[in-house]
Amino acid sequence: MIWQALMLQLGYNASLVALGAAALGLAAGAVGAFLFLHKRALVSDAVSHATLPGLVGVFLILTLLGGDGRDVLALMAGSALSAWLGLRWVRWLTTRTRLPEDAAIGAALSVLFGFGIVLMTVVQALPAGRQAGLESYLLGSTAGMLFSEAVIIAFGGLAVLAGVFLFRRPLTLTAFDPVFAATQGVSQRKSDAMLMGLVLAITVVGLKIVGLILIVALLVIPPTTARFWTDSVSRLVVLSGGLGAVAAYVGAALSASAPNLPTGPIIVLVGVALFTLSLVAAPRRGALARAIRHRRAARGL
Amino acid sequence: MSETLPVTLGNVTPVTPTDLNAVPFALRGLTVSYGDQPVVLDVDMTALAGRMTAIIGPNGAGKSTLLKAALGIVPRLSGQVTIFGQPFERQRGRVAYVPQRAAVDWDFPSDVLDVVLMGLTRELGLLRRIRSAHRDRALACLDRVGMRDFARRQIGQLSGGQQQRVFLARALAQQAEVYLLDEPFAGVDMATERAIIGVLHALRDEGRTIVCVHHDLSTVARYFDDVFLVNRERIAEGTVAQAFTPEALHRAYGGRLDTATLALGAA
Numbered sequence: 001m002i003w004q005a006l007m008l009q010l011g012y013n014a015s016l017v018a019l020g021a022a023a024l025g026l027a028a029g030a031v032g033a034f035l036f037l038h039k040r041a042l043v044s045d046a047v048s049h050a051t052l053p054g055l056v057g058v059f060l061i062l063t064l065l066g067g068d069g070r071d072v073l074a075l076m077a078g079s080a081l082s083a084w085l086g087l088r089w090v091r092w093l094t095t096r097t098r099l100p101e102d103a104a105i106g107a108a109l110s111v112l113f114g115f116g117i118v119l120m121t122v123v124q125a126l127p128a129g130r131q132a133g134l135e136s137y138l139l140g141s142t143a144g145m146l147f148s149e150a151v152i153i154a155f156g157g158l159a160v161l162a163g164v165f166l167f168r169r170p171l172t173l174t175a176f177d178p179v180f181a182a183t184q185g186v187s188q189r190k191s192d193a194m195l196m197g198l199v200l201a202i203t204v205v206g207l208k209i210v211g212l213i214l215i216v217a218l219l220v221i222p223p224t225t226a227r228f229w230t231d232s233v234s235r236l237v238v239l240s241g242g243l244g245a246v247a248a249y250v251g252a253a254l255s256a257s258a259p260n261l262p263t264g265p266i267i268v269l270v271g272v273a274l275f276t277l278s279l280v281a282a283p284r285r286g287a288l289a290r291a292i293r294h295r296r297a298a299r300g301l
Numbered sequence: 302m303s304e305t306l307p308v309t310l311g312n313v314t315p316v317t318p319t320d321l322n323a324v325p326f327a328l329r330g331l332t333v334s335y336g337d338q339p340v341v342l343d344v345d346m347t348a349l350a351g352r353m354t355a356i357i358g359p360n361g362a363g364k365s366t367l368l369k370a371a372l373g374i375v376p377r378l379s380g381q382v383t384i385f386g387q388p389f390e391r392q393r394g395r396v397a398y399v400p401q402r403a404a405v406d407w408d409f410p411s412d413v414l415d416v417v418l419m420g421l422t423r424e425l426g427l428l429r430r431i432r433s434a435h436r437d438r439a440l441a442c443l444d445r446v447g448m449r450d451f452a453r454r455q456i457g458q459l460s461g462g463q464q465q466r467v468f469l470a471r472a473l474a475q476q477a478e479v480y481l482l483d484e485p486f487a488g489v490d491m492a493t494e495r496a497i498i499g500v501l502h503a504l505r506d507e508g509r510t511i512v513c514v515h516h517d518l519s520t521v522a523r524y525f526d527d528v529f530l531v532n533r534e535r536i537a538e539g540t541v542a543q544a545f546t547p548e549a550l551h552r553a554y555g556g557r558l559d560t561a562t563l564a565l566g567a568a
Binding site for chain 2: 037166167169170172173175176177179180181182183184185186227230231232233236
């Protein structure tokens with residue numbers, strides 16, 4: 001069953017979902033590499049949690065208007081709007097108050113997520129049948145995913161990937177030397193807008209498959225894994241994207257192979273397995289290689 | 302001392318716009334403030350082509366801030382920065398900046414060549430590919446600072462002096478006309494200091510304009526042609542003989558004159 005899932009033999013829909021997930025993982029890994037280089041990984045956590053009020057809010061509005069609350073494009077737009085407001089709030093807190101960014105992220109994340117959960121309880125008061133479909137956005141689900149949804153995710157991922165390619169130079173420059181970058185016309189403000197735009201886009205695109213609680217893992221784990229294997233930015237970005245694609249593809253396929261397996265957690269576990277393998281076995285930067293070097297050095301003395 | 306007056310505080314040489322067009326680097330009325338405290342106050346400065354100018358002054362005199370504000374890294378409260386008569390924002394391609402070495406994270410996953418290629422950012426834009434001609438130019442710049450053999454070395458494995466030379470190579474790759482350097486000799490070995498000064502003198506002799514924030518008074522007379530003495534406000538400006546005088550140093554350094562005169566004696 002697992003083998004069949006990985007070989008895309010579980011039917012047209014499951015295969016499409018796995019491929020969509022792979023495109024998403026590829027883009028998330030590539031964006032995550034720049035987030036990692038900018039040492040801003042935590043921001044993605046604020047972005048993803050801040051999507052919840054917008055997501056639930058749009059669902060409520062659509063349902064109360066008598067429409068279908070599960071319209072994926074409308075939900076994406078709502079999530080994007082509330083994540084953007086969350087980012088603006090974090091930015092306002094860090095520039096206008098003495099709050100450091102990590103504290104500002106913690107504040108924005110918990111307040112917006114809490115507000116979203118409150119809205120969720122309103123949804124649960126709706127008549128049965130109309131409230132279904134929203135919980136899958138928390139932990140991600142491939143079950144019952146529509147063809148159109150998988151296509152949107154795949155193309156969304158590829159669009160984000162194109163954005164990464166376009167901004168790769170300014171984002172590398174500001175990560176290494178923001179002062180020099182500013183003299184070249186790439187201000188911190190511009191690079192922030194590029195990076196946050198990409199993070200926001202990939203978060204919104206990935207909500208359905210990975211879920212908003214765990215999308216951060218898809219942005220953080222692949223680059224930290226890739227860093228064990230390379231000392232160059234371009235290779236780091238490519239490798240991180242590749243690792244994200246593998247984790248998302250394998251995770252989505254596995255979760256499709258059995259009923260009730262949440263997709264997000266499985267993807268994260270596959271990612272963590274790759275990370276652990278690299279941590280131990282990577283040449284030069286891995287734990288094993290370090291231990292061997294250390295022993296050799298000790299013996300040499 | 303009276304013959305040095307035209308270049309000292311309170312006697313701003315009137316400069317017409319046509320004059321400014323020939324001036325590679327000019328500040329007019331530059332004021333920068335952190336909070337409500339002005340760090341740089343109403344400063345005029347003129348750096349000339351084919352000259353090497355030292356910005357000197359005591360700690361906290363606003364030397365680095367002056368450069369950063371000129372480059373738009375630190376916001377200016379008022380004043381103008383012109384490069385050949387045009388605002389800096391429209392002349393970025395003609396100015397190269399070498400920041401302080403400590404300003405970046407050297408554990409960044411890059412090798413030396415990658416960093417030098419960053420000097421081509423404006424030329425490459427978002428989409429143009431790096432070609433072998435670009436790489437050859439970067440290697441030639443590394444050659445000029447004596448670092449060609451290190452092209453494929455990880456930047457984390459460089460010594461402080463080597464890092465500084467890589468930064469200079471990146472500035473060379475920009476092929477600029479004005480070079481602004483923030484303490485290029487701070488904490489580097491003698492070999493590096495000699496290499497850097499050799500490159501800067503060569504650039505000057507090609508007619509480029511060099512401006513360095515500099516803190517070692519004992520080398521001012523040997524390395525530089527012109528001196529800009531600042532302590533929040535402009536204290537003196539002119540050739541080494543005109544502006545690097547005991548009297549001007551006394552006004553800039555105040556109670557720390559002893560060190561200043563010692564340095565003059567050594568020079």
